[in-house]
Amino acid sequence: EPEVTQTPSHQVTQMGQEVILRCVPISNHLYFYWYRQILGQKVEFLVSFYNNEISEKSEIFDDQFSVERPDGSNFTLKIRSTKLEDSAMYFCASSSLGTGNQPQHFGDGTRLSIL
C-alpha cells in the first residue's frame, strides 16, 4: 500500500539554526499538509499546500516557517531560525483530489529536538 515517507526520523539542532524536514507524499495525491504534535498534546494543523501554493496556514505557521515542493515528489518544511518551543513531532500528510472532504494519510513523522 502506498505510504507517506518522512526524513529524517530524528533531527537535533541548535537553537537559531535552520532545519529542513522532508516528505515524499503518496504519488497520486495533490494536497499536502504539515502538522505538529508537541509531546503529550494534540496533533495541530500547520499548513496546507495545493497547486504550488499555500491554501491555508495556522497562527503557528509564522514567518519563520515555509514550505516548498521543489520537484515532483518531495514536499519540505523549513524553519529558518529554530526556537526551543519548535521541539515537537512534525507529521506530513497528503490527500487525493475528490469531491468534498478526503482522508489524509500521514507519515511516521520527524522528531525535532532543539537544544
Add this chain to the structure above:
Amino acid sequence: GESVGLHLPTLSVQEGDNSIINCAYSNSASDYFIWYKQESGKGPQFIIDIRSNMDKRQGQRVTVLLNKTVKHLSLQIAATQPGDSAVYFCAESFILTGGGNKLTFGTGTQLKVEL
C-alpha cells in the same frame, strides 16, 4: 469555540472484548469525521471515516457511529486484540476554500488491551 474532544483518556479492555471509544464535537456544521490510530513512534494511521449523511459505517472489525443530534461520534472495535493497543484520535474535517481539507484532532484516548 469549536472543538473536538474525547470523553476518556484511558480505556482498558480484556483481549477478545469489544471496545468503544467516544468523541464529542461542537460544530454542528461539521460533515466529515475520521478516526485515526497512533502507535508509539508512528504517525496517525487512518482507520475509518464517516460523512454526516450516514449514521453508521463498518469496516473490518471496526464500526463508527455518528449521532448528529447530540454531536457524538464513537469507534467500536470488535474482539479487541493486543495489536489494537494505541492512542485513538477522532478528527473533524473542514474543507479549505483554497483546496484540500484541514483536520482538527481531539485529545486522544489510550486503549490498553489486557491479556
